[in-house]
Amino acid sequence: MKNRPLFVFEMANNHQGSVEHGKHIIREIAAVTKDFPEFDFGFKFQYRDLDTFIHPAYKDRDDIKNIKRFKGTRLSQEEFAELLKEVRDSDFKAICTPFDEISVDRIAEQGYDYIKIASCSFTDWPLLEKIAEKNMPVIASGAGSDLEDVRMVVGFFLNRNINISLMHCVAEYPTPNEHLELNQIDFYKQLFPEIRIGFSTHEAPDNTLPIKLAVAKGAEIFEKHVGVPTDTIELNGYSANPEQVRGWLEAARLAFATCGTEGERYHSTKKEQDDLAALRRGVFAKEGLPKGKVIGPNDYYLAFPCVPGQLVAKDLSKYNIIRTLGEIADADAPIMRTDVEVKDVKQEIPDLLRDVIGLLTDSNVVVPIGSTCEISHHYGIDKFKEIGVTIIECINREYCKKILVVLPGQDHPVHYHVKKEETFVVLHGTLDITLNGETKTLKKGDLMTVERNVKHSFTSKDGCVFEEISSTHYLNDSFYDDTKNFIRPRKTKVHLTEEILRTINGK
Numbered sequence: 001m002k003n004r005p006l007f008v009f010e011m012a013n014n015h016q017g018s019v020e021h022g023k024h025i026i027r028e029i030a031a032v033t034k035d036f037p038e039f040d041f042g043f044k045f046q047y048r049d050l051d052t053f054i055h056p057a058y059k060d061r062d063d064i065k066n067i068k069r070f071k072g073t074r075l076s077q078e079e080f081a082e083l084l085k086e087v088r089d090s091d092f093k094a095i096c097t098p099f100d101e102i103s104v105d106r107i108a109e110q111g112y113d114y115i116k117i118a119s120c121s122f123t124d125w126p127l128l129e130k131i132a133e134k135n136m137p138v139i140a141s142g143a144g145s146d147l148e149d150v151r152m153v154v155g156f157f158l159n160r161n162i163n164i165s166l167m168h169c170v171a172e173y174p175t176p177n178e179h180l181e182l183n184q185i186d187f188y189k190q191l192f193p194e195i196r197i198g199f200s201t202h203e204a205p206d207n208t209l210p211i212k213l214a215v216a217k218g219a220e221i222f223e224k225h226v227g228v229p230t231d232t233i234e235l236n237g238y239s240a241n242p243e244q245v246r247g248w249l250e251a252a253r254l255a256f257a258t259c260g261t262e263g264e265r266y267h268s269t270k271k272e273q274d275d276l277a278a279l280r281r282g283v284f285a286k287e288g289l290p291k292g293k294v295i296g297p298n299d300y301y302l303a304f305p306c307v308p309g310q311l312v313a314k315d316l317s318k319y320n321i322i323r324t325l326g327e328i329a330d331a332d333a334p335i336m337r338t339d340v341e342v343k344d345v346k347q348e349i350p351d352l353l354r355d356v357i358g359l360l361t362d363s364n365v366v367v368p369i370g371s372t373c374e375i376s377h378h379y380g381i382d383k384f385k386e387i388g389v390t391i392i393e394c395i396n397r398e399y400c401k402k403i404l405v406v407l408p409g410q411d412h413p414v415h416y417h418v419k420k421e422e423t424f425v426v427l428h429g430t431l432d433i434t435l436n437g438e439t440k441t442l443k444k445g446d447l448m449t450v451e452r453n454v455k456h457s458f459t460s461k462d463g464c465v466f467e468e469i470s471s472t473h474y475l476n477d478s479f480y481d482d483t484k485n486f487i488r489p490r491k492t493k494v495h496l497t498e499e500i501l502r503t504i505n506g507k
Contacts (some may be wrong), residue, residue, distance in 0.1 A: 001361040002042045002262070003196065003220060003251070004038070004041045005038075005039050005040065005215075005220055005221070005222065005256070006039070006041070006042060006093070006198075006220065006221045006222070006410055007033075007040070007041050007042070007221075007222050007223075007249065007252070008041075008043075008044050008095055008116075008139070008221065008222065008223040008224075009029050009043050009044065009092075009152055009223075009224060009225075009226045009245070009420055010044045010082075010223055010224065010225045010226065011025060011026075011043065011044065011045055011046075011225075011226065011227070012046055012052065012225055012239075012444045013070070013073040014164070014225065014227035014228075014235070014239055015071060015073065015075065015080065016073055016093075016224065017072060017073040017075060017085070018231055018485075019075065019076060019082050020080045021228070021230075022075075022083045022086075022323045023083065023234070025087045025226060025227060025228050026043060026083065026086045026087060026090055026092070027086070027090065027227050028242045029043070029226055029242060029245055029378060030090035030091075030092070031242070032242050032245050032249065033092075033249070035246075036249050036253065036335060038253070038256075039249070040093065041091075041092050041093065042092055042093035042094070042095045042113070042114065043087045043090075043092040043094065044091075044095040044096060044097065044116055044231075045080060045083065045084075045095075045097070045478065046096070046099070046118075047080070047096055047097065047098045047099065047100075047103035047106060047107060048070060048098075048099045048100060048103060048350060049100050049102040049103055049106075050070055050071065050074060051336065051416070052100060052102060052134060053099060053100050054067060054070070057483050062498045072103040076235065077106060079205070079446065080110075081110065081320075084110060088445075092111045093113045093114065094111070094113050094114075095112060095113060095114040095115075095116050095119075095139070096114075096116065097115075097116040097117070097118050097123060098115065098116065098127070098131070099118070099127075100127070101126065101130040103132045104127070104131055104133075104134060105130075107134075107136075108134040108136065111273075112136070113136075113137065114136065114137050114138065114139050115131050115134065115136050115137070115138050115139075115415075116138075116139045116140075116141075116142065116504070117131065117138060117140040118141060118309065118414060119141040119144060119145070119169055119171050120144060120171075121142035121366075122140060122141065122142045122144075122145050123145060123149050123153065123484065124150065127171070128153070128156060132156070132157065132160050132162060135160075135162060135331070136162075136421055137162070137163040137164075137165075137199070138157055138162055138163065138165070139162045139164075139165045139167060139221065139223075140153060140154075140164060140165070140166055140167065141159075141167040141339065142167070142168075142169065142229055143169035143170055144165065144171055144198075145353070146199070150166070150191075151191075154166060154195065158187070158194070158195070159267050163219070164195055165195055165196040165197070165198055165221055165310055166192060166195055166196075166197055166198070166371065167187050167197075167198040167199060167200040167221065167223060168181070168182070168184040168188060168197065168198070168199050168200070168219070169199075169200035169202070171202065171203065172202060173202050173236070173237065173238050173277070173429055174202055174203055174204050174237040174238040175201075175202045175203045175207065175238070176227045177207070177210070180203065181208055182199070182213050182214060182217060183217075185197055185214060185217040185218060185219050186217055186218070188481045189217075189218055190371065191223070196220045196221055197218065197219055197220065197221075197402070197448055198220055198221025198222060198223065198225070198392065199211075199219040199222055200222075200223040201214075201222065201223065202225070202238045203238065204237060204238065205224070205235075205237075205238065205239060205240035205241070205244040205248075206240075206244055207233070208246065208247055208248060208250075208251035210250070210365060211251050211252050211255065212251050212254070212255040213255075213502050215255035215256055215259060216255060216259055217259075217350065218262075220247055222252065222405070223413035224240055224248060225238055225239040225240065226239060226240050226241075226242075226245055227239045227240075227241065228241060228242065229241055233356045234441040234474045237358075242506070244444070245376065252451075253458070262387050269270050275314070278308070278418070279304075279309070280304075280306055280312040280313060280314065281302040281304050281306065281310035281312060281313045282302070282303060282305065282306025282307065282310040282312055282334055282335075283300050283301075283302060283306075283312065283315065283334070284300060284301055284302070284303055284314070284329060284332055284333065284334055285299065285300060285328050285330070285331060285332065285333050285334075285335055286298070286299060286300060286301055286332075287299075288327070288328060288329050288330060289324050289327065289328040289329060290324065290327055291324055291326050291327050292323060292324060293323065293324045294321060294323050295322040295323070295324065295335070295340070296485050296487075298484065298485070298487075301379075302337060304338070306334065307334050307336075308484060309336050309338065310334045310335065310336055310337070311335045311336070311337060311340065314478075315342060317344075318342055318377075318380070318381070318487050318489060318490075318492070319345050319346035319347075319381060320342050320343065320344055320345075321342070321343040321345055321380060321382050322340050322341070322342050322343075323340060323341045323343070324339060324340055324475075325338075325339060325340060325341055326339065334358055340387075342481055343382075345380070345381045345382050345483065346381070347377070348381055348382070349381065349492065349494065351492060352381070352385070353375075353500075355385075355407055356375075356390045356407070357442065357500060357503060359405055359407065359428075359429075359465060359505060360403075360405060360465060360504045361503060361504055361506070362428070363427055363428030363465040364428075364506070365403060365427050365428060365465050365504075366504075367392055367394075367403060367496070367501055367504050367505060368394045368395075369391060370502060371394045371403075371496060371501075372392070372393045372493070372496070373390065373391070373392045373393075373493070373494045373495075373496050374390075374391055374393075374491045374492060374493045374494060375388060375390050375391075375440050375491065375492050376388050376389050376390075376391060376412075376488050376490060376491050377487065377490060377491070377492065378413055378480075378486050379485060379487060380487045381485065381492070383409055384410075385409070385410060386410065386411065387410070387411050387413060388410060388412070389404055389405065389406055389410065389454060390404065390405040390406075390407075390473070391403075391404055392404070392405070392496075393473070396472065396473050397472065398471070398472055399469070399470070399471065399472070400420075400469070400470045400471065400473045401468070401469055401470075401471055402467070402468040402470075402473075403427075403465065403466075403467055403468075404465070404466050404467075404468055405428075405464075405465050406431065406459065406460040406461075406463060406464045406465075406466075407458075407460075407463055408460065408461065408462055408463040409459075409461065410459065410460065411455055411457065411458075411459040412457055412458050412459065413480055413482060414455050414457040415478050415479055415480045415481070416433075416452075416453055416454055416455045416456065416457065416478075416479055416483040417450075417452060417453075417477050417478060417479070418452060418453060418469070418477055418479070419452070419470050419472070419474050419477045420470050420471050420472065420474065421449070421450070421451055421452050421468045421470060421476055422449070422450050422468050422469065422470035422471075423447060423448065423449045423450070423468070424442070424443050424447065424448050424449075424450065424466050424467070424468055425445075425446075425447050425467040425469065426442045426443060426445065426446050426447075426464060426465075426466045427444065427464060427465045427467055427472070428444060428463075428465040428466075429444070429460055429462050429463045429464035429465060430442065430443050430444075430460060430461065430462060430464060431457050431459075431460050431464040431466055432458060432460065432461070433456060433458040434456060434457050434458065434489045435448075435450065435454055435456045436454060436455055436456075437455075437464075442466075455481070
């Protein structure tokens with residue numbers, strides 16, 4: 001079952017060092033997310049053990065922006081526990097980013113659902129080793145890392161059987177559209193098809209184009225910084241307020257709805273089918289048709305417009321056998337679905353192929369790897385066992401080699417070639433071949449050459465496998481005496497899988 005999209009709200013230091021303001025942010029975002037039940041949501045904190053994280057000589061350096069910010073927004077573990085309870089009470093998944101090993105232990109002890117790896121820590125190997133010890137699901141952002149680092153980090157967690165999701169991220173705050181590099185989502189999905197790929201955003205908070213594109217590209221996890229402004233608190237250029245979060249989620253909802261079905265063919269609506277039917281050509285009788293007539297190309301023509309319930313060109317597949325249920329009296333009458341029985345015979349192909357494989361296996365003939373196969377069914381698949389042949393093409397250059405399989409009782413109609421000369425060598429069974437009206441029976445080991453422009457046909461009472469060695473085979477170089485009732489196209493390609501070839505070749 002496919003995972004639901006996960007939207008992660010990053011509080012970072014937007015709690016401003018106030019537990020109550022942090023709770024307020026969580027509650028305000030929760031009031032928005034309740035209107036989007038089709039999504040999963042998570043709230044994310046950042047943990048730093050500032051007593052050990054900051055170098056002792058720099059603890060009082062308020063002239064360094066981030067040191068001043070970290071110290072000014074510091075919360076105790078008891079205060080973070082209050083925020084974590086608020087996250088749980090609001091039905092968010094709990095996510096936290098550690099920046100040091102002590103914080104990893106605290107995250108595991110407090111029972112968070114995910115550990116998030118920040119882009120700046122993506123290749124912090126001592127930290128990654130500590131995270132791996134916890135065997136918790138990981139979400140990692142790799143902004144600024146080269147491809148080798150990305151491969152190494154993903155492989156590091158996969159090799160330890162740790163659930164890792166990879167986020168495309170650009171660490172410019174805020175990120176302009178022209179730097180978003182959203183094609184990296186496609187790149188990651190192709191590179192790591194076994195893991196979830198997401199998008200960690202830093203664009204301006206009222207810019208909803210990136211989330212729509214990320215959804216369309218198949219991202220499954222989305223992360224955005226959030227906060228709530230007050231008279232004294234102003235949000236930075238990449239953090240979204242609750243209304244901007246609502247707009248972000250509505251854009252995602254619209255994008256998911258617009259993208260539609262994933263991983264399978266979509267289900268057409270009745271309106272779509274009705275609109276298409278009004279544009280299709282209908283099937284009309286050339287003349288009156290009797291009851292029980294199998295309708296062939298000489299019995300109908302196609303014209304526009306069709307009427308509701310009429311056979312259309314789509315129904316004239318070579319796999320469909322169409323038989324009249326009653327008399328169709330008038331020429332030019334539309335042939336209605338209620339007038340005929342339509343039998344789909346393509347499900348019969350596997351049964352036919354089993355007979356061919358059985359005969360090939362009995363013959364001990366080796367079919368080269370890479371050979372292509374097609375069945376000729378001149379008068380339809382339902383008559384293949386009576387009239388037809390299986391052709392396996394091994395090579396076709398200036399010289400050509402094919403293996404032909406004739407089932408017991410199967411005939412191949414009279415025809416000739418203009419460009420190709422061919423020699424038949426019987427490998428298994430017997431072949432009755434007729435050249436210019438004279439029939440000869442060939443047994444295993446017998447050889448016969450068919451020169452250009454010589455009419456020939458063949459059949460086999462007990463089944464035959466023979467080799468055709470010839471000059472180059474050209475399309476449209478087979479000329480038949482009787483083509484009036486041929487089904488077009490008269491050949492169906494069949495894929496010879498490795499499993500089928502192993503069966504045939506006895507491996």
